[in-house]
Amino acid sequence: MENIGKILVVDDEADILEFISYNLKKEGYEVYTAPNGKEALPIAKKIKPDLILLDVMMPVMDGIETCKRIKADTDFDQTYVVFLTARSEDYSEIEGLDAGADDYIAKPIKPKVLVTRLNAILRRKIKEMAAPSIKVKDLLIDRESFLIYRGDQKIQLARKEFELLFLLASKPGKVFTRENILEKVWGDEVLVVDRTIDVHIRKIREKLGDEYIGTVKGVGYKFEI
Amino acid sequence: MENIGKILVVDDEADILEFISYNLKKEGYEVYTAPNGKEALPIAKKIKPDLILLDVMMPVMDGIETCKRIKADTDFDQTYVVFLTARSEDYSEIEGLDAGADDYIAKPIKPKVLVTRLNAILRRKIKEMAAPSIKVKDLLIDRESFLIYRGDQKIQLARKEFELLFLLASKPGKVFTRENILEKVWGDEVLVVDRTIDVHIRKIREKLGDEYIGTVKGVGYKFEI
DNA sequence: CCTTATTGTTATCTAATTGTTAATCGGTTT
DNA sequence: AAACCGATTAACAATTAGATAACAATAAGG
Structure with missing residues (x-):
């Protein structure tokens, strides 16, 4: 499958990281990972991902804060941010919206849903950037x-x-x-x-x-x- | 996010400066900052902002004085000036009007209000400048x-x-x-x-x-x- | 405060777009 | 030549988007 996009996945649980990573790679995405917001930022700066998949609850620097910093940085004008939120933490939807996230995916994550949603988001992005x-x-x-x-x-x-x-x-x-x-x-x-x-x-x-x-x-x- | 305008924010408190700056950048504005009126003027001269957001109470050169100088300069015919005023300092409204300010936003600032008001002002500006x-x-x-x-x-x-x-x-x-x-x-x-x-x-x-x-x-x- | 014009909503109707099916065609294979 | 295959094509069905009318809410002007 052709190269369709770079995704940076940020989550503190190694299991989830691997699970998501595996499913996205299978789909043809170029996948990078980071265990928390703090480490994610320099990686993001370097690889310029098309999309960042961000767990809300993380030690060191949580998703909300990370998202805010990303959105404040003009380097990431072209970068979509999608939150991973446990269903119970629905408060995060409010905060997340405020922080400028582009979409949400609720845990527990089903591979099909994940892939479908990300495909949809990135397709939209590609279309927007396409030559007129x-x-x-x-x-x-x-x-x-x-x-x-x-x-x-x-x-x-x-x-x-x-x-x-x-x-x-x-x-x-x-x-x-x-x-x-x-x-x-x-x-x-x-x-x-x-x-x-x-x-x-x-x-x-x-x-x-x-x-x-x-x-x-x-x-x-x-x-x- | 498209580039929708340049804003110069002038305030002596670094926290407020960052808070405003962050919220406006998120919105897609190109944001510049200055800690007081004196430093603001040369920056404004150089970048030709669409709008200057000016704290009334500042050391070195206060908002009123800064605004007067801006409005006196034909370089800034196209520049809107919006005052940031603490609610108690309502006297400034009179003075500010006199100095030629285009609008006021009262502290404490709510991000939504800030962004909405500035969007409205700049939209109006764009419309006015558009071919008649x-x-x-x-x-x-x-x-x-x-x-x-x-x-x-x-x-x-x-x-x-x-x-x-x-x-x-x-x-x-x-x-x-x-x-x-x-x-x-x-x-x-x-x-x-x-x-x-x-x-x-x-x-x-x-x-x-x-x-x-x-x-x-x-x-x-x-x-x- | 009343009247009128503007602005916004909703429900229904119409037409174009989009999607399905099945018959047919042309080429290939056996 | 018969069977097979995928693509073409026509005819039809379903869906959807937009036009339109009638109405409701809101704002503006006297």
């Missing part, structure tokens, strides 16, 4: 206006169609498997059947012509160079 | 008179309708999400439901015709080029 427009062949695919320009012709695609084309066009020539596409365009919360993608591909071809999207039988689709 | 009128298609959208001119026809929009149209027209073609619109037109203190935007869009379309504002389903609205 792509130029390929004679097309300009423009996120600002959600239009495809071909010469002075404007072509309007439906939202999903647009996202799908945008994905393929973001790496012309690369074959995206249906699994890929599903994950990136639909997100893993949603469950749709494979054929749905084919149908959307067809709609795009109808609107743009057949010359842009190629089929690689048994593998997936790609934007033709 | 926009020409798009056959429309002249004029802030001075809050009127829309089409040829020699004058069209009157309600305030919110005007602001909304003005926003969309400020970047013709760009799609604004409802979230975008809410933030820019309503501001984050107010909470209104998404449909409200739709209704305002409809009102604008009623008054101007359907050809100006386009809908991008699942995304938002845009001013049609």
Whole structure:
């Protein structure tokens, strides 16, 4: 699996650290760990993680304090912070929000929930940072206006169609498997059947012509160079 | 987080300085500090802050005096000054007004209040500095008179309708999400439901015709080029 | 204080988008 | 040539988002 992001996990219990770490690595994340807030900060400074997963209750420096320091540091403008909170400590939700956390995950942690939530958060992040427009062949695919320009012709695609084309066009020539596409365009919360993608591909071809999207039988689709 | 403005905070108490600084940075402001009026002036000269947050009671050079000097300097035409005043020192309100302050915040400071007030002030500032009128298609959208001119026809929009149209027209073609619109037109203190935007869009379309504002389903609205 | 205009909410209707299914096609394999 | 495979395509169904109208709350002006 490709490299999809760096995550720093901070928790004082070695078991939990390993459990989370294992599950995230399996997912393809680059995982770093720290046993408390104090040690976490310099590590974070160095590796610039995309996301920091922070236990609220820790010795030395707790999650709230760590989060505050992270959010106060402009180096971490691009870093998401997610709290791990025991369900009983729901007071932390208030404090945590105040400290600037971006999301919460309640303990006990289920691997599926963990991975799903983090995927969702990081996908959002990637989208926000994505280039607003792509130029390929004679097309300009423009996120600002959600239009495809071909010469002075404007072509309007439906939202999903647009996202799908945008994905393929973001790496012309690369074959995206249906699994890929599903994950990136639909997100893993949603469950749709494979054929749905084919149908959307067809709609795009109808609107743009057949010359842009190629089929690689048994593998997936790609934007033709 | 985007860069939304530069703020210079001037106070002789290091604790307060840090407290304010932290809360404003969290909000995305670029924050500078100074311990008194005398030191504040050269810093202000250099960084040209959008807003100066000024404690009234300070050694070396107090807030009133500092404010007078700032307001006397044409370099700071564009700079807002907000006083921090202890509730008991209400006399300062008179003096402060006299010195040309734009607003007051009473100590003890609550982070929410601080941030909300400054956001409001700076939003107002941004609006005031924005181009007073926009020409798009056959429309002249004029802030001075809050009127829309089409040829020699004058069209009157309600305030919110005007602001909304003005926003969309400020970047013709760009799609604004409802979230975008809410933030820019309503501001984050107010909470209104998404449909409200739709209704305002409809009102604008009623008054101007359907050809100006386009809908991008699942995304938002845009001013049609 | 009353009236009116503005602003905001809600429920219903409509149309576009999105998703499913199944028949069909074209190429490959046996 | 028959069976097989995955992709294409058309037709249809489900879902969702937005338009709209009618109404309620709030603010502004006389």
